[in-house]
Amino acid sequence: MTAVLLENVSRAFGATLAVDRVNLKVEAGEFLTLLGPSGCGKTTTLRMIAGLEQNTTGRITIGNTVVSDADRSIFVAAERRRLGMVFQSYAIWPHMTVFDNVAYPLRIRRRPADEIKQRVMRTLDLVEMQKYAERPAPALSGGQQQRVAIARALVFEPEVLLLDEPLSNLDARLRTQTGDEFRKLQKRLGITSLYVTHDQEEAMALSDRVVVMEGGKILQVGSPEEIYQRPGSRSVAAFFGSPNLLDAEVTASQPADAGYFRLDVAGRNWRGHCQAASRISPGTRVGVLVRPECIALTARDATADADSIRWDGRVKEMIFRGSRRSIAVETAAQVLRVEAPSQQPVAVGDSVTLTTSARTAWAIES
Amino acid sequence: MSEQTAGRLAVRRDEGTHMLDRLRALLRGRNLAVLALILLLAFLTVYPLSMLLYGSLHSTPPGTAGSFNLEGYRQIMTAHNAVVLLNTIGISFAKTIPSLVVAIFLAWIIARTDTPCRGVLEVMITLPFFVPPILTAMAWGMLGNLQVGLINQTWKAITGSETSPINVYSYGGVIWHMSQYTTTFLFLFLVDAFRAMDPALEEASRMCGASRWTTFRKITLFLLLPVLTSGVMLSFIRGIESFESPLFFGTPAGIKVISTEIYDLITQRAVPEYQSATALSFVILGLMLLLVVWQWTVLRGKSFQTVTGKGFNPGVVRLGAWRWATFAFCLLFFFVTTVLPVGQLAVGSFFQFFGFYGWDMLTLDHYRAVLGDSEFWRATRNTMMLGLVGATATMVLGSIVAYISIRTTWRGRRLIDAMAWLPWMMPGIVLAIGFLWGFAMLPAQIPIYGTVWALFLAYLALGTPVSVRVMSGAYAQLSFDLEECSRVHGATFFQTLTRILVALAWPAFAVGWVLAFFGIMRELSASIMLYTTGSEVLSVVLVKRWVNGLAEEVSVIGLMMMALVIVFRWVQLAVIKRRISTL
Numbered sequence: 001m002t003a004v005l006l007e008n009v010s011r012a013f014g015a016t017l018a019v020d021r022v023n024l025k026v027e028a029g030e031f032l033t034l035l036g037p038s039g040c041g042k043t044t045t046l047r048m049i050a051g052l053e054q055n056t057t058g059r060i061t062i063g064n065t066v067v068s069d070a071d072r073s074i075f076v077a078a079e080r081r082r083l084g085m086v087f088q089s090y091a092i093w094p095h096m097t098v099f100d101n102v103a104y105p106l107r108i109r110r111r112p113a114d115e116i117k118q119r120v121m122r123t124l125d126l127v128e129m130q131k132y133a134e135r136p137a138p139a140l141s142g143g144q145q146q147r148v149a150i151a152r153a154l155v156f157e158p159e160v161l162l163l164d165e166p167l168s169n170l171d172a173r174l175r176t177q178t179g180d181e182f183r184k185l186q187k188r189l190g191i192t193s194l195y196v197t198h199d200q201e202e203a204m205a206l207s208d209r210v211v212v213m214e215g216g217k218i219l220q221v222g223s224p225e226e227i228y229q230r231p232g233s234r235s236v237a238a239f240f241g242s243p244n245l246l247d248a249e250v251t252a253s254q255p256a257d258a259g260y261f262r263l264d265v266a267g268r269n270w271r272g273h274c275q276a277a278s279r280i281s282p283g284t285r286v287g288v289l290v291r292p293e294c295i296a297l298t299a300r301d302a303t304a305d306a307d308s309i310r311w312d313g314r315v316k317e318m319i320f321r322g323s324r325r326s327i328a329v330e331t332a333a334q335v336l337r338v339e340a341p342s343q344q345p346v347a348v349g350d351s352v353t354l355t356t357s358a359r360t361a362w363a364i365e366s
Numbered sequence: 367m368s369e370q371t372a373g374r375l376a377v378r379r380d381e382g383t384h385m386l387d388r389l390r391a392l393l394r395g396r397n398l399a400v401l402a403l404i405l406l407l408a409f410l411t412v413y414p415l416s417m418l419l420y421g422s423l424h425s426t427p428p429g430t431a432g433s434f435n436l437e438g439y440r441q442i443m444t445a446h447n448a449v450v451l452l453n454t455i456g457i458s459f460a461k462t463i464p465s466l467v468v469a470i471f472l473a474w475i476i477a478r479t480d481t482p483c484r485g486v487l488e489v490m491i492t493l494p495f496f497v498p499p500i501l502t503a504m505a506w507g508m509l510g511n512l513q514v515g516l517i518n519q520t521w522k523a524i525t526g527s528e529t530s531p532i533n534v535y536s537y538g539g540v541i542w543h544m545s546q547y548t549t550t551f552l553f554l555f556l557v558d559a560f561r562a563m564d565p566a567l568e569e570a571s572r573m574c575g576a577s578r579w580t581t582f583r584k585i586t587l588f589l590l591l592p593v594l595t596s597g598v599m600l601s602f603i604r605g606i607e608s609f610e611s612p613l614f615f616g617t618p619a620g621i622k623v624i625s626t627e628i629y630d631l632i633t634q635r636a637v638p639e640y641q642s643a644t645a646l647s648f649v650i651l652g653l654m655l656l657l658v659v660w661q662w663t664v665l666r667g668k669s670f671q672t673v674t675g676k677g678f679n680p681g682v683v684r685l686g687a688w689r690w691a692t693f694a695f696c697l698l699f700f701f702v703t704t705v706l707p708v709g710q711l712a713v714g715s716f717f718q719f720f721g722f723y724g725w726d727m728l729t730l731d732h733y734r735a736v737l738g739d740s741e742f743w744r745a746t747r748n749t750m751m752l753g754l755v756g757a758t759a760t761m762v763l764g765s766i767v768a769y770i771s772i773r774t775t776w777r778g779r780r781l782i783d784a785m786a787w788l789p790w791m792m793p794g795i796v797l798a799i800g801f802l803w804g805f806a807m808l809p810a811q812i813p814i815y816g817t818v819w820a821l822f823l824a825y826l827a828l829g830t831p832v833s834v835r836v837m838s839g840a841y842a843q844l845s846f847d848l849e850e851c852s853r854v855h856g857a858t859f860f861q862t863l864t865r866i867l868v869a870l871a872w873p874a875f876a877v878g879w880v881l882a883f884f885g886i887m888r889e890l891s892a893s894i895m896l897y898t899t900g901s902e903v904l905s906v907v908l909v910k911r912w913v914n915g916l917a918e919e920v921s922v923i924g925l926m927m928m929a930l931v932i933v934f935r936w937v938q939l940a941v942i943k944r945r946i947s948t949l
C-alpha cells in the first residue's frame with residue numbers, strides 16, 4: 001500500500017524553484033530518508049507533505065485522500081492531515097510540562113481524561129521518559145527534548161511520521177545512539193516515516209530507502225547499498241565520501257547477473273572489468289567508481305588474479321587515523337585514494353600495487 | 367657584582383617603581399572618576415528625593431523659614447484624595463486593557479500575516495509613540511469639543527440630530543487619549559516578541575491537530591505571556607505618572623488624578639500648598655515603589671527562551687481576501703491616531719476662529735502672530751538647545767553608567783546603577799518638586815532656579831534610566847572577546863573604549879539619542895513646574911496659550927512641532943535603518 005504519493009510536486013518562492021517536479025512514492029511502514037546538501041529542498045518537500053507549505057504545482061496524496069492538488073485548488077490544512085511531525089528545534093512548548101506537551105494532541109481531539117493519561121504514559125514509556133512526566137519542559141536536556149518531541153508525534157498514532165533533521169542538535173555520540181533507538185522503535189510500531197537529513201551516515205544507517213536530492217530535484221532513489229555502491233550519477237557518487245572516479249573507455253559490454261552489465265574498460269595505463277546499470281556501447285567514455293576502502297594495497301609486484309583491476313604507483317601521502325590509514329597513491333592514471341587497515345606498514349615514497357575486485361568497480365555514464 | 371650589573375638592576379628597579387606609581391595613579395584617577403560620577407548621580411536623583419522628604423515635613427514653601435511638622439500628611443488624608451487615588455489606579459487600568467487587545471492584534475497583523483505594505487504600515491502605526499501627547503491632547507480637545515468640535519459637527523450634519531455624541535472632557539476622553547499612546551507603546555513591545563518566536567512551536571501545534579485559532583489561544587498567547595505581563599505593567603506604571611491626558615480632559619470635568627492634583631495644589635491655589643503637594647508626591651512614589659516591586663516578583667525568571675531553528679521565517683499566515691481587512695484596520699488606526707489630530711491642527715491653523723470653517727474665514731494671521739512673537743522664538747530656541755544638549759548629555763551619562771555596571775567589576779558600580787535607575791519611578795512632576803526644594807536649598811552663589819539649567823538637570827535625571835537601558839542592551843550584545851582581543855593586540859583601555867566599543871555601540875547610541883530628544887520635546891509635567899519667564903519651552907508655551915483660549919495659535923505651533931517629529935523620525939528610520947528599540 002502506498003502511504004504518501006507525490007506527483008509532479010513543485011514549490012516556487014518567487015523566482016527560485018525550491019522543489020522542482022518531484023515524483024515520489026512512500027510505501028506503508030517504510031523508513032524513507034530525504035538526503036541532500038543544504039538548500040536542496042528537503043525541508044520544503046517535507047513541509048508540503050505536512051501542509052505547512054502549499055505546493056505550487058502537482059498533487060499530494062496521503063493514504064487514499066488527495067490532500068493537495070494545485071490544479072483543482074484542493075488544500076487540506078495541516079491540522080486535518082493527521083500526521084506526526086518532529087521539528088529540528090523540537091518545538092517543545094516551554095510553558096507546559098512534559099506530560100502536557102505529549103497530551104496536547106489528545107486534548108485537542110477531546111479524548112476522555114483517563115484515556116489521555118493512559119496513552120500518554122504508555123507513549124512516554126516507549127521513549128523511556130515516563131519518570132520525567134511532571135518536569136517543566138525547559139528543564140530537559142537536548143536528547144530528552146527530542147524524545148518528548150517523538151512521543152508527542154506518536155501519541156495519537158498518526159499514519160505517517162515526518163522528521164526534519166531531528167538529530168542534528170545532538171552531540172555525535174548521542175546522535176548515533178538515539179538514531180538506532182528510533183529505528184528500532186519505528187520497526188516495532190511499523191509506522192511510515194519520512195526523515196530529512198543532510199548526514200549521509202545517518203541516512204545509510206537508518207533507512208529502508210534513501211532519496212538523494214539536489215537543487216530541488218530527485219537524483220536517485222534506492223536502498224542505502226544501491227545508492228552507495230551503484231550511484232546513477234557523478235553527483236550522487238560524490239555525495240558519499242570521497243570516491244575515486246577514473247576516466248576510461250568502454251571496449252566491450254555484455255549482460256551479467258542481477259540485470260546488470262559487465263563492461264570491459266581501458267583507462268590510461270590500466271584495463272579491466274567493471275559493472276554498469278545498462279548496456280553501454282563500445283567507444284563511450286565512462287567514469288569508473290572505485291571506493292577507497294575497496295582497494296587493497298600490497299608491496300610492488302604481487303600477482304593479481306584475472307578478475308581484478310591493478311595499478312602500480314608510489315605512496316604520496318599517508319595519514320594515520322587510528323582505525324585506518326588514509327593513503328594517496330600516485331599512479332600513471334591519476335592519484336588514487338585508499339583506505340587501508342591501520343596496522344598495514346606503509347611509508348611515504350614506497351612503491352606499491354593497488355588492486356580492486358571488478359565486482360566493486362562501477363561505471364557511471366558521463 | 368660588577369658596576370655595570372648593579373647599574374642595570376637599579377634601572378630595572380626604577381622602571382618597576384615607575385610602573386607601580388603609574389598603576390596607582392591610574393587607580394586613583396579611576397576612583398576619583400567613579401566618585402565624581404556618584405556625586406553627580408546623587409545630585410540628580412538622591413538629592414531631589416531627600417529634598418522631597420524634607421519638604422513634606424516643612425511648613426512653608428521652599429526657601430522660606432518655617433517649622434517641621436506632619437501637617438502635610440494630615441492634610442492629604444481626605445475623602446477627596448481617596449477618590450483621586452482610585453481614579454489614578456482605575457484610569458490606568460481601564461486604558462491598559464483595550465490598548466492591549468488592539469496592540470496584540472496590530473502586532474500579529476504586522477509580524478505574522480501577509481497583509482500588504484506591512485513595512486510602511488509599521489512605521490505609520492508606531493508614529494503616535496513619538497508625537498508629544500500634548501499635541502494630540504489639544505487636537506482632540508478641539509475635535510471632540512461639545513459645541514464646535516469637528517466630530518460632533520459632522521455627526522450633527524449627517525444625522526440632523528441636535529445632541530453631540532462625543533464629549534472628550536470625561537473619563538472616556540482621558541482613557542481614549544491615553545490609549546492611543548499606550549497601544550503604540552505595547553505594539554513596539556510585542557511586535558519583536560512575535561517576530562522572535564520560533565514558528566515551529568506553532569506549527570507543532572497545528573501538526574497535532576489544533577486549528578490556527580486554538581493554536582493562537584493555547585500556544586502563542588502563552589509564549590507571549592512574559593512579554594505581555596511586563597508590557598502591561600509598564601503601561602500601568604506609565605499610566606499612574608500620566609499628566610497630559612488628565613490635565614486636558616480630566617480637570618475641566620472635575621476628574622482628578624494624583625499628578626494633576628499635585629499640579630493644582632501648587633499652581634491653582636491663592637497660596638501654593640507646597641507641603642501637602644509634596645506629601646502627595648510621596649504617596650505616588652510609594653505607589654510606584656509597590657508596582658515596581660510587584661513587577662520584579664512577578665517577572666523573575668519568567669522568560670521563555672525560544673530556540674529558533676535555522677532558515678526562513680515561514681510563520682506568515684495567508685489571509686486571502688481578509689488581508690485587505692487587516693490592511694484597512696491598520697490604516698484606520700493610523701487615521702484616528704495621527705491623521706485626524708494632525709488634520710485638526712492643520713485646519714485650525716488656517717481659519718480665523720476655531721470651530722467656524724468657511725472660505726471667507728481663511729487666514730494666515732495666526733502664522734504671522736506666532737512668528738512675530740518673541741516668546742515663541744525664545745521657547746523654540748530653549749527647546750532646541752535643551753533637546754540637543756540634553757539628549758547628548760543624557761546619552762553620554764547613560765553610556766558611562768551602563769559601561770561601568772555591565773562591563774567592569776569596579777567597586778561602586780551597583781550603587782551607580784541603582785542611583786541612575788531611581789528616576790524610573792519618579793513621575794516628572796514629582797522630580798520637579800524635589801528639584802524646586804533642592805534648588806532653593808542651594809547656597810545663593812549657585813542660582814540654578816530661574817535658568818534653563820533647572821530644566822536641563824530635570825531632563826537629564828528623567829532621561830537617564832532609559833539611556834542606561836538602551837546602552838546596556840547594546841553592550842550586553844557585544845561579546846567580551848571583541849574588547850579583550852583589542853586589548854591583547856596592544857590597544858590601551860581608552861583606545862579600546864573609543865575604537866571598539868563606541869564604534870560598535872554607536873547605532874544604539876543614536877537610537878537612544880533620538881528617544882531622549884523626543885522625550886525632552888514632549889516633556890510637560892516637570893517643565894511646567896520648573897520654567898520661569900525666559901526659560902519657557904514649547905510645551906509650556908502651548909499650555910499657556912491653550913489656557914488663554916488661543917486654540918488657533920496652538921494649532922500653528924503644534925503643527926510645526928509635528929513637522930519636526932516627522933522629520934526626526936524619518937531621519938531616524940533612514941539613517942539608523944530599522945533599529946527601533948522598545949523603549
Ligand SMILES: Nc1ncnc2c1ncn2[C@@H]1O[C@H](COP(=O)(O)OP(=O)(O)OP(=O)(O)O)[C@@H](O)[C@H]1O
Nearest residue numbers: 013018037038039040041042043044045198678680
Ligand atoms: N520561505 C522561503 N522564502 C524564499 N525561499 C525559500 C523559503 N524557504 C526555502 N527557500 C529556498 O528554497 C530552497 C530549499 O530550502 P529548504 O529549506 O527546503 O532546504 P533544505 O534542503 O531543507 O536545506 P537545509 O539542509 O539547509 O535545511 C533554498 O534555496 C531556500 O533558499
Ligand SMILES: [Mg+2]
Nearest residue numbers: 042043044677
Ligand atoms: Mg532543512
